[in-house]
Amino acid sequence: MSLERSTDWLRGWYGRALYQLCQSWALLGGVVLVALMVMSLVSIFGRKLFSAPVHGDIELMEMGAAVAIAAFLPLCEMRGHHIKVDAFTAWLPRVVSRYLDALAHLCCALAALILTWRTGLQMLDSREYGDVTTLLSVPLWIPLLMILPSLVLLAMAALLRSYLCVTDQQGRDEG
Amino acid sequence: ADTFVLKFGHFLPATSHHQRLIFEPWCEKLKSESAGRLSCQLYPSMQLGGTPAKLADMVRNGVADIVWTAPSYSPGKFPRIEAMEQPFMLPYGARKSNPMVWKFYEDYARDEFTDYKVLAMHSDGGMGIHTARKPVKVLADLKDMKLRASNRSSAKLIEALGATPVSMPPAQMTESISKGVIDGVLFTWNAMRDVKVNEVTHFHTEPSANQPALSSTVLTMLMNKNTFNRLPDDLKVIIERNSGPALNEFIGEVWDGEMDAAFKQTPASEIVQMSDADYQAMQTAAAQVADNWVKEVDGKGLDGEALLKGARAISQIQ
Amino acid sequence: MSGLTLGLSALGVLLILLMLRIHVGVTMLVGGAVCFLVLNQGDTSALLYTLNNLAYSRLSNYDLAVIPLFVLMGQFATHGGLSRAIFACASAFVGHLRGGLGMSAIGACAGFGAICGSSLATSATMSQVALPELRRHNYSGRLATATVAAGGTLGILIPPSVPLIIYAVLTQESIAKLFVAAVLPGVLAVVGYLLVSRIMVAREGGAENIPRASRAERVMALLRVLPVVGVFLVVIVGIYGGWSNPTEAASIGAAACGILAYMQGGLRWQGLRACLLGTAETTAMIFLVLLGADLLTTGLALTQLPAELADWVKGSGLSPMLVLVAILVLYILLGCVMDSLAMILLTIPIFYPLIMGLDYFGMTEAQKSIWFGILALMVVELGLITPPLGMNLFIVQRAAGDVSYQETARGVWPFIASDLVRIALLVMFPGISLYLLGL
Numbered sequence: 055m056s057l058e059r060s061t062d063w064l065r066g067w068y069g070r071a072l073y074q075l076c077q078s079w080a081l082l083g084g085v086v087l088v089a090l091m092v093m094s095l096v097s098i099f100g101r102k103l104f105s106a107p108v109h110g111d112i113e114l115m116e117m118g119a120a121v122a123i124a125a126f127l128p129l130c131e132m133r134g135h136h137i138k139v140d141a142f143t144a145w146l147p148r149v150v151s152r153y154l155d156a157l158a159h160l161c162c163a164l165a166a167l168i169l170t171w172r173t174g175l176q177m178l179d180s181r182e183y184g185d186v187t188t189l190l191s192v193p194l195w196i197p198l199l200m201i202l203p204s205l206v207l208l209a210m211a212a213l214l215r216s217y218l219c220v221t222d223q224q225g226r227d228e229g
Numbered sequence: 230a231d232t233f234v235l236k237f238g239h240f241l242p243a244t245s246h247h248q249r250l251i252f253e254p255w256c257e258k259l260k261s262e263s264a265g266r267l268s269c270q271l272y273p274s275m276q277l278g279g280t281p282a283k284l285a286d287m288v289r290n291g292v293a294d295i296v297w298t299a300p301s302y303s304p305g306k307f308p309r310i311e312a313m314e315q316p317f318m319l320p321y322g323a324r325k326s327n328p329m330v331w332k333f334y335e336d337y338a339r340d341e342f343t344d345y346k347v348l349a350m351h352s353d354g355g356m357g358i359h360t361a362r363k364p365v366k367v368l369a370d371l372k373d374m375k376l377r378a379s380n381r382s383s384a385k386l387i388e389a390l391g392a393t394p395v396s397m398p399p400a401q402m403t404e405s406i407s408k409g410v411i412d413g414v415l416f417t418w419n420a421m422r423d424v425k426v427n428e429v430t431h432f433h434t435e436p437s438a439n440q441p442a443l444s445s446t447v448l449t450m451l452m453n454k455n456t457f458n459r460l461p462d463d464l465k466v467i468i469e470r471n472s473g474p475a476l477n478e479f480i481g482e483v484w485d486g487e488m489d490a491a492f493k494q495t496p497a498s499e500i501v502q503m504s505d506a507d508y509q510a511m512q513t514a515a516a517q518v519a520d521n522w523v524k525e526v527d528g529k530g531l532d533g534e535a536l537l538k539g540a541r542a543i544s545q546i547q
Numbered sequence: 548m549s550g551l552t553l554g555l556s557a558l559g560v561l562l563i564l565l566m567l568r569i570h571v572g573v574t575m576l577v578g579g580a581v582c583f584l585v586l587n588q589g590d591t592s593a594l595l596y597t598l599n600n601l602a603y604s605r606l607s608n609y610d611l612a613v614i615p616l617f618v619l620m621g622q623f624a625t626h627g628g629l630s631r632a633i634f635a636c637a638s639a640f641v642g643h644l645r646g647g648l649g650m651s652a653i654g655a656c657a658g659f660g661a662i663c664g665s666s667l668a669t670s671a672t673m674s675q676v677a678l679p680e681l682r683r684h685n686y687s688g689r690l691a692t693a694t695v696a697a698g699g700t701l702g703i704l705i706p707p708s709v710p711l712i713i714y715a716v717l718t719q720e721s722i723a724k725l726f727v728a729a730v731l732p733g734v735l736a737v738v739g740y741l742l743v744s745r746i747m748v749a750r751e752g753g754a755e756n757i758p759r760a761s762r763a764e765r766v767m768a769l770l771r772v773l774p775v776v777g778v779f780l781v782v783i784v785g786i787y788g789g790w791s792n793p794t795e796a797a798s799i800g801a802a803a804c805g806i807l808a809y810m811q812g813g814l815r816w817q818g819l820r821a822c823l824l825g826t827a828e829t830t831a832m833i834f835l836v837l838l839g840a841d842l843l844t845t846g847l848a849l850t851q852l853p854a855e856l857a858d859w860v861k862g863s864g865l866s867p868m869l870v871l872v873a874i875l876v877l878y879i880l881l882g883c884v885m886d887s888l889a890m891i892l893l894t895i896p897i898f899y900p901l902i903m904g905l906d907y908f909g910m911t912e913a914q915k916s917i918w919f920g921i922l923a924l925m926v927v928e929l930g931l932i933t934p935p936l937g938m939n940l941f942i943v944q945r946a947a948g949d950v951s952y953q954e955t956a957r958g959v960w961p962f963i964a965s966d967l968v969r970i971a972l973l974v975m976f977p978g979i980s981l982y983l984l985g986l
């Protein structure tokens with residue numbers, strides 16, 4: 055379920071472009087995750103062998119994980135793989151479940167937009183009040199700002215998904 | 230008449246003595262004095278969502294009506310009050326130090342809390358070094374030790390003393406000590422038994438009497454301003470009567486009682502007495518922490534030197 | 548409206564949305580929002596300010612950061628062909644026995660489960676490795692798919708385990724203790740599945756054995772899985788022995804599996820890319836639900852539903868054992884139609900305080916908390932193979948290609964029976980989970 059898929063079923067160029075964008079964005083998040091893994095290794099071996107852990111390792115992990123995980127969200131939506139319960143709707147005619155799915159993706163888009171809005175406000179608030187992390191004093195608005203594009207991308211992917219459901223071109227990925 | 234239920238959030242578990250001996254009795258007092266018109270609903274363990282760092286935000290925005298938190302859990306937000314958290318600033322014991330914290334708040338730090346109705350501003354009674362395997366008797370003992378720090382100032386202090394500060398959530402602290410991930414903690418006697426740190430540490434460093442505490446955390450009980458302003462006048466009076474120095478004093482009583490109890494429960498053989506000279510050496514080593522802090526707050530357009538001087542004058546130790 | 552009715556109404560709204568195929572994470576957000584809005588009489592400010600911080604504080608939780616790292620570790624193990632080495636080793640030792648290949652598949656699932664935190668990944672990779680072998684040696688489609696689907700659940704029964712991490716975060720329990728507590732029940736699960744697999748082969752007949760491996764072949768096979776054993780030990784002993792915290796142990800495990808995949812499995816850029824995309828997708832699935840659950844848990848706490856329910860049960864005079872059995876039955880029923888992760892996130896905040904408030908065999912809170920965590924893990928695991936919605940069944944059946952879902956679902960019943968026996972044992976003998984902890 056993790057292998058890459060062709061994007062041929064996406065008819066419009068914008069669909070393919072968005073799919074590629076989500077995929078590249080997730081890869082970037084993956085690179086951040088690998089970097090965190092390495093940082094964690096350096097920290098534990100530094101601590102064990104030289105009593106010198108990476109300064110502020112926990113904070114780095116927290117900020118990095120938030121940025122990486124947020125970057126993963128759009129790809130999963132683009133592929134239509136977010137968890138849902140379909141045991142009750144399996145018997146419905148295809149056209150009905152298509153419109154239900156369109157509704158689901160619309161809700162997801164709405165949720166993503168609301169989270170973008172509120173996280174954006176939080177970012178501004180953090181800037182104004184000068185929130186920083188405990189040991190490294192990294193301003194918190196920076197990681198907050200870095201998860202915003204992911205949330206926007208999630209909303210865009212969800213809107214596209216919803217449109218694809220309405221126009222009956224979900225492709226092989228859905229469900 | 231209208232009744233008011235205040236949402237009271239904090240980060241400690243429902244079983245902590247803070248909830249049982251401070252928050253619950255205080256709420257009970259409001260309730261009985263208002264004949265049931267004013268009461269609280271307690272939300273321990275961050276049940277209102279978010280992280281401890283966000284408690285101050287939560288009460289400002291009205292997600293909670295009252296919170297109990299440490300200003301320094303939200304680093305950068307309340308720079309002035311951090312003067313009280315500089316190393317060797319406050320004496321041991323909450324009864325002694327709470328009035329100092331309150332006075333400093335009134336004289337120097339009011340401006341940071343204009344968005345809040347401040348109900349209490351007190352200290353954690355002072356922190357000491359508690360270690361699992363090796364006693365800390367002189368400065369050199371700290372070399373290469375890994376100690377858990379609870380806030381920024383104590384992390385910088387640990388670093389200045391030659392040890393390595395490690396930050397971790399309180400929930401992981403005890404387990405990390407028992408497994409040797411860290412060597413010990415810089416922690417207040419008051420909450421030792423709540424998190425069972427006393428069961429895994431076997432050496433508790435004590436300076437001689439009348440020496441200041443290594444480090445302290447300022448704690449505060451904050452109320453949402455709108456919530457307070459919306460109360461009828463007679464209820465406002467009840468809140469006023471049970472806040473400020475009066476609440477500080479009540480907290481101090483309970484706090485020191487718990488500190489004494491934890492101390493008495495500790496075998497005398499586990500207390501590591503430090504000489505004045507050795508303690509002085511630590512103080513010298515840590516001098517840079519306050520200096521750096523002054524530079525840092527200067528950068529924010531505040532007068533760090535004046536704040537530090539004010540704090541020292543109020544705590545009357547140096 | 549009392550807190551209890553409000554909380555229950557919110558849960559009702561949530562269930563309806565769930566049934567309409569709305570994303571589980573999104574429905575939980577809506578359920579939580581409903582609690583906020585009703586309690587504040589439509590005033591949105593508390594809800595909005597809670598949302599301000601929701602995304603970042605959930606995604607930046609240090610304990611939860613262990614999840615993407617364990618997922619990455621599983622991806623490396625999958626793409627690096629470590630599953631193949633484990634299966635080869637298992638069949639070198641027991642493949643020649645009657646029903647030996649089925650047992651090898653179970654053993655390989657267990658071995659892979661020891662380095663992978665997810666059941667879906669375990670059954671997906673074992674479908675690639677073990678399924679073709681079983682079919683080639685004349686195992687019926689029904690038995691072969693059921694064996695791999697059930698074996699796949701060992702992915703979470705044997706630590707590391709994503710559901711246990713989530714339980715730990717929800718209840719402020721120690722991940723390390725839960726992992727250790729899961730070891731004996733995991734072994735019990737392996738024994739149960741081996742027995743079932745052996746019995747089913749005997750009943751069906753037809754399945755062939757493979758020739759007995761020579762001693763040299765066995766030694767070679769063993770040598771190839773030694774690194775895997777090493778990784779498992781480093782992770783589990785590292786966490787429990789105090790070498791590292793779980794997040795660091797997961798980093799070590801992921802790095803070690805990555806290196807093994809590079810050296811033994813020929814993992815290169817394309818493979819790394821696939822690993823990262825796979826990690827992204829699985830992690831995203833988990834965290835959207837975690838985001839929603841965060842708001843829902845807060846909303847439910849505001850309604851006081853969990854506390855009131857616990858008080859009500861306490862006052863009702865129902866026997867604690869009856870309450871526990873009712874909860875477990877509810878879990879098993881929910882597990883038939885719901886995703887396991889969503890189920891844990893939805894119910895633990897409600898049921899955990901309830902169990903903690905009741906008396907079981909005079910256990911302490913610390914003991915009950917671990918024991919209930921392992922019980923919850925067991926029923927979650929069962930949900931993966933109970934039809935109609937059994938994720939493992941779907942994955943294995945799809946991979947097989949020529950076996951119908953009904954066939955797979957029918958084949959899995961004996962394994963479900965062994966699960967039920969194990970759950971009953973654990974209910975009656977909590978020591979199975981507590982023994983290794985010395986609790």
Ligand code: NA
Binds near residue numbers: 665704706
């Ligand atoms: Na596992």
Ligand code: NA
Binds near residue numbers: 885932934936938
């Ligand atoms: Na199921």
